[in-house]
Amino acid sequence: MNNVNIISILTKKILKKTVEIQKEFPELYKLLDETPLFFSAKEKNITSKDLRQYLISLKIQQKSFEKGIINKKDLQ
Template sequence: MKSIDNLQDLTKKIFEVTVKIQTLYPELYFLLNETPLFMSQNEKYITPKDLKQYLTSIRMQLFTFEKEMAK
């Protein structure tokens, strides 16, 4: 199984989730502007760890939103 540790893979995954949200749930997409990308205070640049945390965050938002829509 391929690891998603590099920036290109993480960026692609974030893009895919974002497009899914934008296409299927525009009301949730609007709220993504309020989803911060947390960065370590010790880092000058966005790291793979930062992107992984952001990806997890938007995936959880999507999961929760889909779960609520199913009710």
């Protein structure tokens, strides 16, 4: 699989994960704008590695947010 295909697949996965977060965790979705990225949207040489790292960071943020919600419910 060539790099263009990999980047396309990763971009689709990022979009899917972002939409999932937006629907299931709107509070977290609002915070994503405040999340510092390691690359800029203006950067021309975004690599598949950069996209993989960003996708992983989205997944980690979602899991952490879910744990926080579960912990809050347990405390009530």
